[in-house]
Amino acid sequence: xxxxxxxxxxxxxxxxxxxxxxxxxxxxxxxxxxxxxxxxxxxxxxxxxxxxxxxxxxxxxxxxxxxxxxxxxxxxxxxxxxxxxxxxxxxxxxxxxxxxxxxxxxxxxxxxxxxxxxxxxxxxxxxxxxxxxxxxxxxxxxxxxxxxxxxxxxxxxxxxxxxxxxxxxxxxxxxxxxxxxxxxxxxxxxxxxxxxxxxxxxxxxxxxxxxxxxxxxxxxxxxxxxxxxxxxxxxxxxxxxxxxxxxxxxxxxxxxxxxxxxxxxxxxxxxxxxxxxxxxxxxxxxxxxxxxxxxxxxxxxxxxxxxxxxxxxxxxxxxxxxxxxxxxxxxxxxxxxxxxxxxxxx
Numbered sequence: 503x504x505x506x507x508x509x510x511x512x513x514x515x516x517x518x519x520x521x522x523x524x525x526x527x528x529x530x531x532x533x534x535x536x537x538x539x540x541x542x543x544x545x546x547x548x549x550x551x552x553x554x555x556x557x558x559x560x561x562x563x564x565x566x567x568x569x570x571x572x573x574x575x576x577x578x579x580x581x582x583x584x585x586x587x588x589x590x591x592x593x594x595x596x597x598x599x600x601x602x603x604x605x606x607x608x609x610x611x612x613x614x615x616x617x618x619x620x621x622x623x624x625x626x627x628x629x630x631x632x633x634x635x636x637x638x639x640x641x642x643x644x645x646x647x648x649x650x651x652x653x654x655x656x657x658x659x660x661x662x663x664x665x666x667x668x669x670x671x672x673x674x675x676x677x678x679x680x681x682x683x684x685x686x687x688x689x690x691x692x693x694x695x696x697x698x699x700x701x702x703x704x705x706x707x708x709x710x711x712x713x714x715x716x717x718x719x720x721x722x723x724x725x726x727x728x729x730x731x732x733x734x735x736x737x738x739x740x741x742x743x744x745x746x747x748x749x750x751x752x753x754x755x756x757x758x759x760x761x762x763x764x765x766x767x768x769x770x771x772x773x774x775x776x777x778x779x780x781x782x783x784x785x786x787x788x789x790x791x792x793x794x795x796x797x798x799x800x801x802x803x804x805x806x807x808x809x810x811x812x813x814x815x816x817x818x819x820x821x822x823x824x825x826x827x828x829x830x831x832x833x834x835x836x837x838x839x840x841x842x843x844x845x846x847x848x
Contacts, residue, residue, distance in 0.1 A: 514557035593632040721753035747786040755843040
């Protein structure tokens with residue numbers, strides 16, 4: 503409120519100062535050769551009075567604009583229309599008072615035609631003031647939006663760095679590497695061809711983890727997901743199954759890196775996988791342009807803790823990048839996460 507008051511005062515004083523200088527020195531400003539000028543009386547009280555009224559008007563227009571900017575409109579042009587109409591109405595109302603001021607201060611009856619002329623001149627001046635206020639408000643709004651976008655982009659970069667770091671620790675933690683090397687060692691002695699395939703899949707998973715991109719295509723993400731799923735199936739055998747139902751039309755859509763893989767990791771990490779309780783993870787695309795990752799809830803007796811990609815982190819990254827929500831559903835039997843697939847043409 504204090505900033506609005508100071509800005510309103512600066513606009514009102516500056517505006518009337520320019521008008522006063524133009525009126526008092528108009529001939530010398532616009533003509534190079536000196537011309538005889540009639541004597542002009544500079545009425546300080548009149549200027550101060552009009553400046554004070556203009557200050558009140560500008561302050562009211564600022565408050566109205568701020569109020570409109572806080573209202574959620576479906577379309578930006580509707581908000582702008584309300585701002586323009588409201589600001590002009592406020593200026594017109596104040597202009598009527600401004601028109602009556604000279605007559606009241608002179609204490610004489612106006613000559614014929616004076617009132618329309620004063621009203622016309624007052625409306626032009628006050629509409630100009632309101633236009634200046636609206637322009638300043640829009641400039642401040644644009645600057646604020648740019649600052650907000652910059653802050654959100656920095657936050658997104660920080661989130662991405664954290665995500666890659668945590669994912670790297672998850673993939674390179676002792677348990678993951680120990681299990682991967684144990685599986686590889688057992689394959690080398692029994693099935694060298696399968697062992698070679700395992701090494702290739704492991705390198706693909708590590709490559710996906712180490713990539714430094716803000717967004718990837720759904721196809722690129724699924725390449726890393728398939729590699730990770732193949733590793734896990736070699737480790738768990740028939741106790742772990744994956745159901746892929748992917749519409750090829752969505753492969754060019756955009757997702758955040760490690761988003762789908764992180765959901766698969768969480769499903770494997772937090773659920774029992776055994777011969778008595780095999781786990782099936784379903785990864786399907788929907789006609790609504792969303793990806794659904796779901797699994798039956800088979801909680802472990804001792805909950806695992808780790809540095810995997812958390813759902814809160816994933817949801818925040820999607821909100822910062824595209825302002826979309828990640829859906830999470832837990833009915834006690836099935837855990838389901840819905841990720842928006844972003845059309846690159848949008």
